[in-house]
Structure formats: C-alpha cells, structure tokens
Amino acid sequence: MKLDLVFKALADPTRREILRLLNSGEMTAGQLADRFDISAPSMSHHFNVLKQADLISARRDGQLIYYSLNTTVFQDILTRMFSLLEPGAEAEERRGR
Amino acid sequence: MKLDLVFKALADPTRREILRLLNSGEMTAGQLADRFDISAPSMSHHFNVLKQADLISARRDGQLIYYSLNTTVFQDILTRMFSLLEPGAEAEERRGR
Numbered sequence: 001m002k003l004d005l006v007f008k009a010l011a012d013p014t015r016r017e018i019l020r021l022l023n024s025g026e027m028t029a030g031q032l033a034d035r036f037d038i039s040a041p042s043m044s045h046h047f048n049v050l051k052q053a054d055l056i057s058a059r060r061d062g063q064l065i066y067y068s069l070n071t072t073v074f075q076d077i078l079t080r081m082f083s084l085l086e087p088g089a090e091a092e093e094r095r096g097r
Numbered sequence: 098m099k100l101d102l103v104f105k106a107l108a109d110p111t112r113r114e115i116l117r118l119l120n121s122g123e124m125t126a127g128q129l130a131d132r133f134d135i136s137a138p139s140m141s142h143h144f145n146v147l148k149q150a151d152l153i154s155a156r157r158d159g160q161l162i163y164y165s166l167n168t169t170v171f172q173d174i175l176t177r178m179f180s181l182l183e184p185g186a187e188a189e190e191r192r193g194r
Contacts, residue, residue: 003110003113007105007107010100013100013101081174081175
C-alpha cells in the first residue's frame with residue numbers, strides 16, 4: 001500500500017462520498033453513479049483512483065461490476081496516520097509496511 | 098479547514114516527514130531544510146502546501162522563520178477520517194465543520 005496514492009484518493013469529496021456509500025455494503029457501478037451528477041467517464045476515473053489506492057475492490061458478475069470497501073485497508077491508514085506523529089514511523093513506512 | 102487540501106498535503110513523503118520532525122517541537126526553516134536533500138525553493142513549496150492545509154504554522158523572529166505543528170488540526174482530521182465511515186458525516190462536511 002502506498003500512502004501517497006491513498007491520500008491522493010482521499011483528496012476529493014466525490015471519492016470520500018463513494019467510500020461512505022460503500023460503508024453500508026457493496027454496490028454496483030451503476031448504483032453508485034446514480035448517486036452523483038457526474039459523467040460515466042469521470043465516475044470510472046474516481047473508481048480507478050480508489051482501486052489503485054486499494055481503498056475499494058471490484059468484482060464482476062456478468063455485466064455488472066460490484067464495488068466494496070476495503071475496510072481493513074482504511075483502518076490501517078488511520079493507524080498509520082496516528083503513528084505518523086510517533087518516533088520511528090518513517091522507518092516503518094520506508095520498509096513498505 | 099478543507100479536507101481536500103489536507104489530504105493533498107499528506108500525499109507526499111517529504112511533507113509527512115516534516116510533520117513528524119515538527120512533532121518534537123518547533124524548528125526553523127533552515128533546520129528543517131538541513132534534514133532533506135531538497136532545493137530551497139522545493140522546501141518552500143512544501144512548507145506552503147502544509148501551511149495552506151493548516152497543518153503547520155509559521156512565526157517570524159528576525160530573519161528566522163519558525164514552523165510548528167498544528168496538533169489540534171491533525172487530531173481533528175483523524176476524527177473526521179473516522180467519521181467518514183459513519184452516517185451523516187458528509188452532511189457535516191458540507192456544512193464546513
């Protein structure tokens with residue numbers, strides 16, 4: 001997991017809203033898109049940024065793509081943000097923990 | 098406080114390192130720059146990004162600029178990240194809380 005990608009992914013209100021929606025359970029790409037007044041290509045971009053950051057996972061079922069929240073990854077980020085302010089955290093980050 | 102600016106500021110390992118260094122107490126711009134193999138203009142850029150996100154504060158004393166960590170802002174961000182995964186959090190964010 002790369003912290004840079006995670007924070008870049010979180011630096012957008014639409015992507016934070018997607019994460020919160022997925023907190024209630026998995027949703028299809030279409031169901032998510034219905035909640036935003038955003039073009040399909042832009043929604044795809046947001047999904048890809050969140051996937052690259054490993055914040056969400058995708059599974060295909062026929063023609064449908066289901067997205068779900070990677071809850072453990074999100075919790076790991078919060079733990080690492082806390083540790084950002086403790087000695088020795090950077091060493092852990094450099095080791096790619 | 099704008100979450101977008103905060104997360105953008107955090108999406109860089111140098112800026113995260115600056116925050117951790119400042120966790121031990123305030124430092125001058127020069128003391129911080131000595132810890133990195135980075136040009137002065139680039140360091141200034143990093144300081145400005147952190148200031149715009151309200152993660153650090155600057156005070157001038159003669160020719161020296163002292164930077165310090167805004168600990169309460171950082172803790173507020175962590176709280177808001179936790180609340181990102183709770184119902185109603187977006188409404189609070191929209192109100193600019």
